[in-house]
Amino acid sequence: MEFLHAFFIAPFVEMVDQPWFLFEVLVGGLSAGVMYSLVALGFVLIFKASGVFNYAQGVMVLFAALNLVGLMEWGVPVWLALILTVIIMIGLAFAVERLVLRKLVNQEPIILFMATIGLAFFLEGFGETIWGSDVRPLDIGIPDDVWFVGDAMLQQSDIFAAVVASFLVTVLALFFHYTRIGRALRAVADDHQAALSIGIPLNHIWIIVWAVAGFVALVAGVMWGARLGVQFSLAIIALKALPVLILGGFTSIPGAIIGGLIIGAGEKVAEVYWGSLFGGAIEEWFAYVVALVFLFFRPQGLFGDKIIERV
Template identity: 80%
Template sequence: MEALNALFVTPFVEIFDAPWFFMEVLTGGLMAGVMYSLVALGFVLIFKASGVFNFAQGVMVLFAALNFVGLMDAGVPMILAGIITIAIMVAVAFAIERFVLRPLVNQEHIILFMATIGVAYFLEGVGEMIWGTDVRPLNVGIPDDVFFVGDAMIQQSDLFAAVVAGFLVVVLALFFHYTRTGRALRAVADDHQAALSIGIPLNHIWVIVWSVAGFVALVTGIMWGSKLGVQFSLSVIALKALPVLILGGFTSIPGAIVGGLIIGAGEKVAEVYWGGFFGGAIEEWFAYILALAFLFFRPQGLFGEKIIERV
């Protein structure tokens, strides 16, 4: 009986006794979810345009952030460092298309997935060789003050990240649905060979989408780097985007945001109000347990397209 009270009754009593504290915990979780969503956006872009889960996206976040902060530490002005880093990520997109994707056109998706694992280790090794493994603080002028809504404390940096994520979602959704290139990207994802047969230049399309994913990786790296410092653990944190994708759907840009918000809010609230019952560290496994439950009942995610294959 005591265990049931601790699990179901006590947390709700605490919420009603201190509603402003609950609001602070919930808001902090939602803002953390926005950061997860930024990473998930890069995964969605690649999957939506090629049907391939890009295991290297987390390392692309790290690689972009390493180049950006490395250039700034070398005395390059921030705006110029950003432009150079974007150029580097576009060059990476060209190299991936030419040496990885082009030889594997129309191959099974598992083969392309394994190729992205190789890309991940290659980029991580190059980043370590050029910039080293030290944690690098990153300051790009993002406000880090706090303000209060009632008794709930809100960080300005979290709100800034939320605005950036919202802007990216709107721009990318419009790009995919209302531009000729966006429609071509979706056609390529459906069938590589069919897209080639109607004159869609597969190599150009892949360069475009990997370049856009590289830009998203840079924005994500700047947001995470400003919060935690640029360090190699960023690539591990980025894997939290996997349960976000399972919840939101691998092909849905808005789903990446909604999934991130659910994961972020859920793990923070669970850690604070149920951490004592489970012995703490709920944040480490909550997202993956929730994703597992979704796989049982709605494997395509909240906004994903249901895949029906004829045999």
């Protein structure tokens, strides 16, 4: 009885009692969600264009952030370091296409998935061999004051991240809709064979999506790095992007964004209001269980393409 009360009644009473606190929790969760979305976005781009489930996306976030911080420690100015990192990520895209994807054309999805796990190991080792594995702060001038809205305290950096993320998504959407390359990318996502037959070079497309995903990873890396410092755990946080993906659907960009927001807000609220009931730290698995329950009802995610199976 006491448990039922604590489960069904007390949290809601608390929410109504202190609406500003709920607001604060929600905003905190949503901004974490934006971060998840940024990582998930990279996954979706690559999955759409090449059908590869890119496990290395999380490590790419770490790798980009490591490069940025490393270059800045050498005394390179911020803008130049950003440009150099983008160039490195494009180089990485080339290398991945040449050395990995091209050799594994026509293999089963699980083999490609394993190859990206191998890539994740490689990149992690490579980045840390060059730049070391200490935790390093990343300061590129993101504002970190707080604002007060009513009684709630909002981190400026959170708002900044949200603005950057929405800007990025808008740019990507425009890129996909109005440029020649964007159209080619959508064609490939739609049907590989048909795209090939009308003369779209698949290899170039792969390089481009990996480069774009690298760029998205850099943005995510900057945001996470500014928040938590650049360290290995960035790659682990990126695992949280997976439930975001299944919630939103593997093939949908808006799905990645909305899924991220739902997961981010949901897990924060659950942790704050229900966490102590189960002994805390339910954040670790809450997102996955939500995604699991959700998939029972919609196996293709919120916005994913309908799965049609034929014999």
